[in-house]
Amino acid sequence: xxxxxxxxxxxxxxxxxxxxxxxxxxxxxxxxxxxxxxxxxxxxxxxxxxxxxxxxxxxxxxxxxxxxxxxxxxxxxxxxxxxxxxxxxxxxxxxxxxxxxxxxxxxxxxxxxxxxxxxxxxxxxxxxxxxxxxxxxxxxxxxxxxxxxxxxxxxxxxxxxxxxxxxxxxxxxxxxxxxxxxxxxxxxxxxxxxxxxxxxxxxxxxxxxxxxxxxxxxxxxxxxxxxxxxxxxxxxxxxxxxxxxxxxxxxxxxxxxxxxxxxxxxxxxxxxxxxxxxxxxxxxxxxxxxxxxxxxxxxxxxxxxxxxxxxxxxxxxxx
Numbered sequence: 001x002x003x004x005x006x007x008x009x010x011x012x013x014x015x016x017x018x019x020x021x022x023x024x025x026x027x028x029x030x031x032x033x034x035x036x037x038x039x040x041x042x043x044x045x046x047x048x049x050x051x052x053x054x055x056x057x058x059x060x061x062x063x064x065x066x067x068x069x070x071x072x073x074x075x076x077x078x079x080x081x082x083x084x085x086x087x088x089x090x091x092x093x094x095x096x097x098x099x100x101x102x103x104x105x106x107x108x109x110x111x112x113x114x115x116x117x118x119x120x121x122x123x124x125x126x127x128x129x130x131x132x133x134x135x136x137x138x139x140x141x142x143x144x145x146x147x148x149x150x151x152x153x154x155x156x157x158x159x160x161x162x163x164x165x166x167x168x169x170x171x172x173x174x175x176x177x178x179x180x181x182x183x184x185x186x187x188x189x190x191x192x193x194x195x196x197x198x199x200x201x202x203x204x205x206x207x208x209x210x211x212x213x214x215x216x217x218x219x220x221x222x223x224x225x226x227x228x229x230x231x232x233x234x235x236x237x238x239x240x241x242x243x244x245x246x247x248x249x250x251x252x253x254x255x256x257x258x259x260x261x262x263x264x265x266x267x268x269x270x271x272x273x274x275x276x277x278x279x280x281x282x283x284x285x286x287x288x289x290x291x292x293x294x295x296x297x298x299x300x301x302x303x304x305x306x307x308x309x310x311x312x313x314x315x316x317x318x319x
Contacts, residue, residue: 148307
């Protein structure tokens, strides 16, 4: 049986995220507080004033790269692919007298959903009343397209330059690495923040250190088997603080296996689909945690793949 590309991706989505295809009875979460046409979500909380406040946090000029290297053999969600190939021999340039030669690469894969990745607002939705509904009530039937989403593409997110907060839950728990399936609770987040003498403000990016990232390219099987992460109560608490993004040294930020085996990726559904809050995955937070850097300027500019569900990249923290 042959499937069109658009039909293939719909089928794959429901196989990968089966519970997201179930009807939910909760009330509408739209229109957004930023208007019925908004496609940017919580990124609207970034303002000129918040940018200036973030820059004031830079006192040493030290840069921490939070992104992983994109390479063959890195952990991937089942069914996803990444490959980089240098095409043939270095080819001659323009024929000028300086004998120029050059390389170029060809990359294939789900570039917005492999390695260090930002989940955009077109990534996760909810099946409601027979419709696939995404952030701000946009329906897949009205904007889904095989060659780029016609709404909620990652190009709408803009640049993130705001205050970042590291919540070191591993250190709070007194361990190097939380275990697969460990649920991070509201009490854990609040306890870690108290230990650090930190707080969370409106417009923040909140990054959670679990230690799970130590497994990256060391024990990929264990890395992919599951992860520690926030549960739904912690996710809702973070959302109520009016943050703009969550992130972690894990592949989904939320706990896996989940708290309810009959519900798939509830934190994704709540934060991205309903609250318009972005999700940044597969981060390297080791240096930040080791240096005890809990407050910093966070900077990330998603690649403007028009109509894409997410973006690769190398977010940075500057202290």
